[in-house]
Amino acid sequence: MDKKLCEYRFDELLNKHTSFKIGGCARIFVRPKSIEALICTLERFQYAKILAKGTNVLAPDEGVDIVINTLGLNKYQIKNDLIISEAGVLLSTLCKKAADHGLSGLEFAYGIPGTIGGAVYMNAGAYDGEICDIVEYVEIYDRKNIIKLDKSQMNFSYRSSILKETDWVVLRVALRLKPSNSQAVRDRMEQIMRKRIQTQPLDLPSAGSVFKRPRKDFYVGKAIEQIGLKGLRVGDAQISTKHAGFIVNLGNARASDVKELIKIIQQEVYKNYGIHLEPEVEIW
Ligand SMILES: Cc1cc2nc3c(=O)[nH]c(=O)nc-3n(C[C@H](O)[C@H](O)[C@H](O)COP(=O)(O)OP(=O)(O)OC[C@H]3O[C@@H](n4cnc5c(N)ncnc54)[C@H](O)[C@@H]3O)c2cc1C
Structure with missing residues (x-):
């Protein structure tokens, strides 16, 4: 090579x-x-x-x-209302370009700090939007061939896709957006970013929400807060004092500290609510 x-x-x-x-x-x-x-x-x-x-x-x-x-796969193009992007392009880049072109549909993803490939892998979502809402097709490598899958073949569900059950790799993603007004799109993006800054501990290292929401009406952060775990520490890993659904790294946290904290949260939530929390974070 x-x-x-x-x-x-x-x-x-x-x-x-x-x-x-x-x-x-x-x-x-x-x-x-x-x-x-x-x-x-x-x-x-x-x-x-x-x-x-x-x-x-x-x-x-x-x-x-x-x-x-995959961060070297950083090319994308916009053809009318279709964005075709390589897997390593940041969502923030695509959000800004969509706004420049007056395209709506990706605003919800503004502030999700990952790539489009990572977003498709876990069907990233926020503020009533999910990446599956706008995916037209995904080009994957199944370790033998390049295959173009349409949305229905991706088995998208809440924070999941077919990629979680396979060893396939996302190469390119096509997103179908809706023509709109650039300023309206930017306003919505800024509104979402303000909400994130208000509610999330963006000043400390984290991996976003640690757990999936087990039910639509069960708010993980609130539940953890209500049982008094906010601020709990194992080493330098801490349940965020700003949003108890996040674990933050206060400096020198180790993966073992985070895993221990995850275990404690799961046990306590189960004890108090009878609910098993499943991690959203990919634990390697
Ligand atoms: C402050 C903060 C806020 C966040 N807010 C949100 C939110 O609101 N909503 C949300 O859904 N997530 C959120 N996240 C989590 C994260 O940003 C998203 O899950 C994002 O989509 C991950 O993208 P990534 O490029 O970082 O993927 P990575 O973390 O690098 O990878 C995640 C998984 O995807 C796999 N993967 C990545 N690229 C590919 C590819 N091309 N082909 C196959 N598999 C691949 C990896 O192997 C890994 O298993 C947040 C994280 C942080 C730190």
Whole structure:
């Protein structure tokens, strides 16, 4: 493989590549710079972990063997009301471009700090929107072929997609938006960002909401707060004092601290509400 098509790093600390700022070394860390290079890398390293922006991952303290990072897949185009984007493009970039083109539908994702590939993997959502609402098709690599799947073939559900049950890798995503007015789209994005700043601990490293909502009417953060766990610490991992649905890293938190805190929350919530909380964060 031509070195220009892939960037290689060795013994690369994953805490530099995760929003939690947690994780030991990846023995090999590869960043392919094109879809062709990604496919060659996937063929060479079949058991590698896929990492995008690392905003929904808890990487282990002991590190991992091989990581393939998708941030080099950063091209996108806009054709009328369709955005066709490579997997490594940030949602924030796509949101701003959609607004520039007067396209509505992606506003809900403004402030979700990940990539479009990561968003499709877990059907990211916020403020009454989900990525599946606007997906037209997804191009995946099933480890043999490139396949174009339409929305109905993606098995999207709350914070889930077919990608969670397979080893497929998202290459490109097409989003169908609606023509609108640029200023109206920007206003909605800013309103959403203000809400996030008001309610979320954005000044500290985290991976967003730790748990999935078990039912539509069950608010995880509120429930954790009501049983008095807000602010609880294990090492430098803390249940956020601003939003109890988040765990934040106060400085030197380890993955083992976060996992311990997750276990305590799950036990206490089960004891008090009879509900099992399932992590939304991907625990590697
Ligand atoms: C402050 C904060 C706020 C957040 N708010 C929200 C929110 O409102 N709503 C929400 O849904 N999420 C939220 N998140 C979580 C996170 O940003 C989203 O889940 C995002 O979609 C993850 O994208 P990523 O690029 O960081 O993926 P990563 O964290 O790098 O990866 C997540 C998973 O996706 C897989 N993956 C990534 N790219 C691909 C690919 N191309 N092909 C196959 N698998 C892939 C990875 O292997 C991993 O298992 C928040 C996180 C933070 C830190």
